[in-house]
Amino acid sequence: MNITFHGAAQSVTGSCFLVEAHGCRFLIDCGMAQGGREADEHNQKAFAFDAARIDFVVLTHAHIDHSGLLPKLAARGFKGPIYTTSATRDLLDVLLKDSAHIQQIEAERYAKRHHDRKSDKDAYQAQPLYTLAHVARAMELVQAKPYGKQFEPHPSVRLCFQDAGHILGSAIAEIWLADGQGGTKKLVASGDLGQPGRVILRDPTPIAQADVLLIESTYGDRLHRNTEDTLDELVEVVTRTVPHGNVVIPAFAVGRTQELLYHFVQLIQQGRLPNVEIFVDSPMAVAATEITLKHFAVFDEEAKQLLASARQLKESPHIHFISDVEESIKLNRIRNGAVIISASGMCDAGRVLHHLHNNLSRPECAVLICGFQARGSLGRRLVDGVKQVRMFGEEVEVRASVHTLGGFSAHADQKALLDWAAAFAKPPAQTFVVHGEEDAAQTLARELRQQLHFNVSVPELGQTMEI
Template identity: 40%
Template structure:
């Protein structure tokens, strides 16, 4: 009798981040994603916990996309003994290289700052991994084309399909023996300005779906919301700070700013992109346009080339970045990270939040426990680098930029399946969002839907 395949939820269960899933078939083991936890301290501490499976036992890994909460644990996995292939698209490999190098740099920088300032509980504070771990990880990437089955182990293979979330993003179909399990990773929206919509789900016995927005519907786009916030800020003589993810989100914000400027809704202002990672990512997107990539909409070339019409100023060195802590003239500063969890934007917030002339524009999902979530919830002070900073700047949320499927998008996508799965496992959501998404799948599609526990192990046959 052949072995039964099992799926273990090693992450992204009960929270949005930390994507990690293991599939076992007899003595064969593969993973889908290896992401970092972000947000609440209890979640971030999980990054330091030893996995319940030996890293050296993992024969191969399929990576859905290059966001940190899906790929950011890879160097630690390699440090702990993983040496198998990392299967993903070419663009995911290019973007992951940028993201992982930046992650190692930021971790070393944050650990050094914590040691110098003495605010860390750990003595000395150490990074989770370093540059050498990243350099050992990069040769393991094996880019593949969409729709091409690829061996991850002797009896396990994976096939990628476009997910429409960010450039290179994929859903992953794992065939483990006779069982087929489909992972959505982060599923995109039909309205992405640059990318084509996600491909329809392929037939699968089991589906593992995200639920970041599982309890809500995205509002209709309202460009005037962002435009009005910029005009108010400039009218006060302040500057606009936009925490934005370096991968994909910065591109979409720039496209929106160009459109608002062209339409005369906002004055032409200096727009600083203060993120070497975002600038490198923009180059990857521009190369994809030149290729051209089949993932992109036909109008993507025009939209990205039009960015040259902005007063766009690239900020690469730390000295220039420090001058943007207190801009001497009204401007827009776009800086990572999108949830204000780390990076240069944290230093900008420390200096700009106390000034009521300024504004902070939040452009995407803010995970529980992040500074972005605290600002969104209206806190009057926020802790940065060991001390509290008063929040006097205007905080504005703009929902137009989300590239996650909402509850309606996900249900509609699932409804395109040619045959129902036996079970849908709902992950990548805060508990209320995941349960709401599961209930929707039960009510509207009549399928079995379960919100798994962290560490839970289930049969796939």
């Protein structure tokens, strides 16, 4: 068995792992890199493998950094099945269409700004990575499978999805591969693991056995703040800000937005927050919320509370779901009293850019960052305390207060990752730490060695490991 790490190696985004074993070649994820120019250049490069020779794809969940290059893969000749869960299939249709739409807008904007340049690089960047037609082609290849039931995607492979507790439909992949000697080797890919004890989704499923493990490490070097302290800070920032300004929350449309709304409803019911005007300005988030309700069966024991909250959300005069562009533009006129939740979560595209453009320079406003920000992204620069950013061709002073609410992360922190890994009956023969920046990955690898006696490696981008 060979595994080549074509993405998410000493970085958080662009998850893509090529597995080759006994006449079978498949990908685990095919994600888009996120976080500035370097990520864009990575996405524009040709695949380092022949897409037409890939037998199938195992997709762990719908987030674009795991799924975003599937249409490009289909456009380059891949015709095999894409296996994932039912909820991921539904979310994928929404997210990939939104991705294609954003790329088209960005390409047109780039072409307009650089219309007098003739270099090959400029001509290439003026083209989207893929179109809605490519998305449709990729979606035709998606096959949904339930949690907990084995199936055979190839004569020499068995596959089973288990709940990863990260976002709706997220999965851990258990993969049994023929070893050529009449036996099998078991590969487990964690995908992105959720933080245990969070609202809405179930905790990540413990796995008892693996010969080879791929484990994520997004927060492999830190612990999350507890939920109660996080909610206290949310209440303090919102209460202090809305009398004079607005609160802008860049949030991933899938998972994070629904969790934030759940907490806002609870806090208002408890009297800890006034009836502030909350605007969910993201067509994708609106669609994702509907899909979330459709897949009610995968929720945890707090699902009844979620359903009650969801009904109240639709009935509440203080919470507004916005899809129309004109309605979104009208939000620019609001000077105070608004909480605006909008995508993208890393502030690199989408409607949130317009809300940041209109509110960042106002010291009476606040920005709440509640998810991981990849190196190079606008969100990461704001978290790092930059005083000025360039948006829509002009320099914008950062005078609004910027707050990081780590307790809302959908990723497992270091303790949760180690606890999940400790469930193996014995250490896997080989463990590869992926999907984390170098410091986080190396820190988690060290803890896995010291605490659990794992044989651990942190692969580099493009590296092939023979097993």
